[in-house]
Amino acid sequence: MKRGNFESPSSSDLPSSSRFKLNPEGDSEFLEDDDNTKNFARKVADHYSRRTNQTLEERESSPIIHLKKLNNWIKSVLIQLYTRRDDAVLDLACGKGGDLIKWEKAMIGYYVGIDIAEGSIEDCRTRYNGDADHHHRRKKYSFPARLLCGDCFEIELDKILEEDAPFDICSCQFAMHYSWTTETRARRALANVSALLRPGGIFIGTMPDANVIIKKLREAEGLEIGNSVYWIRFGEEYSQKKFNASSPFGIKYVFHLEDAVDCPEWIVPFHVFKSLAEEYDLELVLVKNFHEFVHEYMQKPEFLELMRKLGALGDGNRNQSTLSADEWEVAYLYLSFVFRKRGQSDRAGTRTAGRNNNGKMNISKDDILYINNEV
Numbered sequence: 001m002k003r004g005n006f007e008s009p010s011s012s013d014l015p016s017s018s019r020f021k022l023n024p025e026g027d028s029e030f031l032e033d034d035d036n037t038k039n040f041a042r043k044v045a046d047h048y049s050r051r052t053n054q055t056l057e058e059r060e061s062s063p064i065i066h067l068k069k070l071n072n073w074i075k076s077v078l079i080q081l082y083t084r085r086d087d088a089v090l091d092l093a094c095g096k097g098g099d100l101i102k103w104e105k106a107m108i109g110y111y112v113g114i115d116i117a118e119g120s121i122e123d124c125r126t127r128y129n130g131d132a133d134h135h136h137r138r139k140k141y142s143f144p145a146r147l148l149c150g151d152c153f154e155i156e157l158d159k160i161l162e163e164d165a166p167f168d169i170c171s172c173q174f175a176m177h178y179s180w181t182t183e184t185r186a187r188r189a190l191a192n193v194s195a196l197l198r199p200g201g202i203f204i205g206t207m208p209d210a211n212v213i214i215k216k217l218r219e220a221e222g223l224e225i226g227n228s229v230y231w232i233r234f235g236e237e238y239s240q241k242k243f244n245a246s247s248p249f250g251i252k253y254v255f256h257l258e259d260a261v262d263c264p265e266w267i268v269p270f271h272v273f274k275s276l277a278e279e280y281d282l283e284l285v286l287v288k289n290f291h292e293f294v295h296e297y298m299q300k301p302e303f304l305e306l307m308r309k310l311g312a313l314g315d316g317n318r319n320q321s322t323l324s325a326d327e328w329e330v331a332y333l334y335l336s337f338v339f340r341k342r343g344q345s346d347r348a349g350t351r352t353a354g355r356n357n358n359g360k361m362n363i364s365k366d367d368i369l370y371i372n373n374e375v
């Protein structure tokens with residue numbers, strides 16, 4: 001909706017796929033500093049590992065509680081739109097398993113979650129088992145699950161998950177931009193998604209909207225944008241606010257969101273993401289800024305009802321509390337996307353795959369596979 005209100009960055013400022021030489025070997029024309037990449041991956045992992053579970057009271061008093069509820073609504077809508085009963089799901093960067101209940105509602109058949117942050121995977125494990133005092137937990141989940149801890153933008157996941165694949169759905173919520181540090185990592189992320197999805201399988205996700213961030217940066221006086229709940233700061237190397245067309249990876253900024261995020265992130269020019277995804281047989285189905293997404297799916301009665309239940313915009317009755325203007329501005333910084341893996345759908349085949357041998361209904365600490373955590 002709001003998309004029309006801003007100009008897209010001009011093609012000379014942000015890289016366009018036709019100008020940028022996409023190299024299948026992953027060798028960028030510029031130097032990829034491997035150690036630096038690993039340090040950043042560790043920094044991101046440590047940041048998320050430190051964030052422990054909040055109590056219901058802490059959560060409800062968060063300055064961005066309505067934004068969190070809105071984000072949950074958007075993920076729920078995406079999941080409900082594209083998931084079918086008995087689907088096998090791969091949740092890349094699953095975090096603490098905040099989406100487990102959404103997958104339960106979609107009646108999936110199998111779940112594999114992977115995240116780089118050890119603390120988050122442990123929280124995910126206890127949440128899945130129903131051990132922890134999570135406010136959402138009522139009964140055990142009805143699908144078997146498997147958890148892995150590792151860098152899913154570095155590891156060749158198709159080898160590790162050979163027995164579990166193919167998946168019907170791959171989800172990467174609020175995390176794909178952590179792969180955009182180098183071309184090699186971005187390619188690994190998309191190669192993993194593509195290799196693990198069945199033909200016709202669906203890749204859903206959410207990530208920052210680079211167009212909005214760059215436009216806001218250009219409108220700002222300095223190298224920082226923000227409001228009462230967030231700030232984004234670019235380094236002095238971007239003082240011209242120009243971005244080299246041949247280097248669409250590794251464009252770093254620091255993101256601070258009250259009570260949520262405080263770590264380095266990377267700009268993902270969407271047209272580059274789309275071209276790269278196409279190389280890996282992933283065809284774009286949908287891309288929408290969160291503002292547009294909300295306006296569009298609020299028109300559907302079932303999703304409007306879900307919004308009332310989640311309470312992001314108040315419950316329509318006594319609870320009039322709603323998203324603040326500053327939280328709504330943060331929502332504008334994000335987009336949702338859907339891709340489909342090229343090829344004929346062969347859904348029945350995925351059900352008989354040997355994946356359930358790896359899945360557990362109760363996950364012990366020893367069941368978690370830790371992969372190459374020397375990041």
Ligand SMILES: C[S@@+](CC[C@H](N)C(=O)[O-])C[C@H]1O[C@@H](n2cnc3c(N)ncnc32)[C@H](O)[C@@H]1O
Pocket residue numbers: 041044045048049092093094095096097098099114115116117120150151152153154172173174175178
């Ligand atoms: C904003 S959180 C989102 C968590 C979850 N997807 C959700 O929507 O609730 C971002 C997550 O990405 C994870 N992450 C970042 N880089 C990663 C990587 N290279 N491999 C796996 N997970 C990663 C973080 O540990 C964190 O849990």
